[in-house]
Amino acid sequence: MTNWRAVFIGFLVATVLGLFGLALPGIGQLAAGLIGGFAAGYIAGGGLGSGFWHGLLAGAFGGIFAGLLLAFVVGIAGWALGPVGGAISGAAGLGIFTVAVVVSVVMALESAIAGAIGGALNSGRAGRSEPQRY
Structure with missing residues (x-):
């Protein structure tokens, strides 16, 4: 079963770090995707x-969000330039x-690999949100 809390936290981590990662184009976004995926996998456990x-x-x-943001910016620019800009x-x-599809695939794959590592490091948790009691 999908732990949506873990997915959302991983997405937020990747998005926030990706914004700061703009200072190092390419490397910053790669690191953001890896850390976000690791966070999602570790929190989910299992x-x-x-x-x-x-x-x-x-x-x-994260990739879908980046693609939508890019499309929004280009759409606003086209709207501001009138009919020619619209065309x-x-x-x-x-x-x-x-570009959005490629970015989504790359971000998803790198995050999945890091998530697998995070999930393996927290394999005893099995997606529980509360500590196990003995």
């Missing part, structure tokens, strides 16, 4: 498979969609 799944979801949501913005839409 081993490699569970960590992989939760890291994958956190990274995919240019519309033509650029296919390229934006392609």
